[in-house]
Amino acid sequence: MALEAGARLGGYTVTGLLGAGGMGEVYRARDERLGRDVAIKVIAQALASESKELARFEREARALAALSHPNILGIFDFGEQDGVHFAVMELLGGTTLRERLSGGPLPWRTAVAIATAIAMGAAAAHARGIVHRDLKPENIFLLADGGVKVLDFGLARRDPAPGAAAAPEEETLIGTAIYMAPEQILRKPADARTDVFALGVVLFEMLAGRGPFTRSGIGDTIGAILTEDPPEIAPPGGTVPPALERIVHHCLAKDPEERLQSAYDLVFALGEVTALPPGAARAPAWPVRIAIFLAGALVGAAAAALFFLLR
Template sequence: MPLATGSRLGPYQIIAALGAGGMGEVYRARDTRLERDVAVKVLPESMLSDAQALARFEREARLVAALSHPNILAIHDIGMDSGISYAVTELLQGETLRERMNSAAVPLRKAVDYARQIARGLAAAHARGIVHRDLKPENVFVVADGHVKILDFGLAKQPAGEPAGSSEAPTVARTMPGTILGTVGYMSPEQVRGEPADYRTDIFSFGAVLYELIFGSPPFRAETEVESMAAILREDPPALARRGAAPAALTGIVARCLEKKRDERFQSASDLAFVLGMFEEASAAEGTEEREPSGAPSRRSGAAPARATSSDSSRASIAVLPYRNMSADAENEYFSDGITEEIINALSKIEALRVASRTSAFAFKGKDQDVRGIGAELGVRTVLEGSVRRAGSRLRVTAELVSVADGYHLWSERYDREMQDVFEIQDEIALAIAGTLKVRLLAGEEGAIVSRGTEDFEAYNHYLKGKYFFNRRVPRQAISEFEKAIARDRAYVPAHTGLADSYCIFGFYGGIPTLDAFANARAAANAAKELDPDSPETHLSQGLVEHYYGWYFEKEEREFRRAIELAPRSGAAYSWLGLLLAFQERTGEALGPSLFRKEPGRLSS
């Protein structure tokens, strides 16, 4: 029976019913002790005798009480009165995300803002070892002032004795045969299969929510729950393949969240929040066009897509698409990805050539799309694509340079060499592209292109593996590979900086004790500094150590700015400096033209 207006639960006087869900009824109430209005959640009468429901209710209250974060609903009290269990939370004014989406299309800028706040809340929960397991628009509340709160941790679990962010309990919990606790349309593949959940389960559900925010419909809609679960396991959401439905970088973020294999998703909500923040800042700096979820242009009068300026359009420009791994062993993907990054880095050193960033280019990985459309999306005049095949000690690399204007090949080449010749192949490709595009190399630029950190191929091979694992946020494997590279060549500066960067994220996300990670990261960064104090990567790593652990902000800013001086087209240095300035509320500097003077979305990575 619903509680009557004026009745009391302990010191809380009921004012009005606010709503009801599967896990309880919610009332507006008055805290007679502190003279404030609160929300009181009670178990419905039908569930008071259900021991499992009562246990879930009490667990939710304990879990939420342990979290103090602006993007998670705060709990004030818990109690029992006259056989009624209740929890007291902050009273929110606003609407659920579901209600917000049903009332009108959410503008793209606002959708990304909501998503970033949700990711921050999840990161806080995961840091305490709590996995939500039922994230959906109904469990997200948009407060009147624009803040977002995650609600209903009724399915969340923090297993005793387990590390943060893991859960060995079955994800699809059941109270009776055939009854699934959760929401089918937002379940991850592992939930559908009844496998253990971890923090990446929430990231998949987050991706489903973000997809719906952007495109206006759930990613796995079907006639029945069984068909929906089958789609989650086997199908890709349709809008991800639709050209122009959303900015390519944002579509790439959603696609990575919705990967079927959890190892291929973002490896932490903190990483996800950071990437969304970078997208927000780059979009604000570039004046990215606002879009409706359907992908139609904004209704703002005179709005037009953000493109390269007229002065930029006359410059030679290129996007290097991820090279395809044609080797018999799928594990050689690290090598094809590494070749792509090395070519991007080499071309980025040519001042007269505008190069799309790694993040932008890799958003198209695995997508069989016309290069003309990709080039138009990235705002470049040419696209380089190719493949890598390894067979024993032999290596075959193909490269094709395509004009975006008409789709015709401008240049192509096939290199059949020994593995040890990989450095020369990269150099030849970069110089051939410069020659084909008639890009004039400045004094010293050719030498900069062909420079490399090691002559030891095995060290280089371990380095590429380390970069591959680092980009996928698998720091333990990244650290192992960078250490193997250093064991082969102790003067290999990029391996030392890669090791430092890996320890930064490993400790920050709870992989090892913070002090151990701090010491190891600093030692690796200092080793790189001793070997090459003028390397931009060295200064970037020094700044990252301060960002994650040292908190010596003046030094952090000094290191990032020095990295930019040494490599003016370093997208990573600009991004980290912009983040630091944003944290310090120096917003004008963070987004101003002096910082993003080279199109932040298209800087080299």
């Protein structure tokens, strides 16, 4: 049941509905104590009665609460009131990377800047032992001021110890097929290198306008991920430096041991590519600032949480 404007959840007053999906609703609200606008994600009551879905909702809240980084969506509060389970998050203005890609591939320097910001956010999560496991354009938010945020840690889990057996949850396929690493498909434990693979897929898609392993059906897509080498990027009407293509292919290695071993490694590798002479490729048409030193509240007309409710 949707909350009406004026409804109170803890110290927050709902001011309007931003969107709804299968997981629940996202509202714009006012933090009465601190005098700021926030986004409140409310899990659907039907799902709140299911222990697995409620556990996922709580896991995301705890994962975000453990992280504080300019490239990760921030969470302010989490609670339950009269059977309503909710999380209070940053209110962001901008668009998802998926929406941005609907206009076609990006200039390579723009793609590298976005990928670097994603990798920095992922590296911060990995440093706390948290693996995202579902990095994809729908879960990347491009802020109106040029910043980049990683969203939706609902599938995140703690990095397993070396040699650890798969957790019971990994007996089922976790993630989004076209961005899954081979070890996810094979239901092996995921670690930071699993996110590096997904980052490689996202970077490939930003450069080429298509995924490296996307096929007409899920079965064919999974088969391609497990057995086929990624094609050349060859973006329409543009060029990609050979060094950048090598980095992408390095991320997409089937064996985790053969990939870049951390998101930090990817940040450093991409930094070397951006040191190429400006004449090596066309300047980006869309300004992106890697948000390392950003501070303060980011306020806009839409909540980033809306987009991972509607996945």
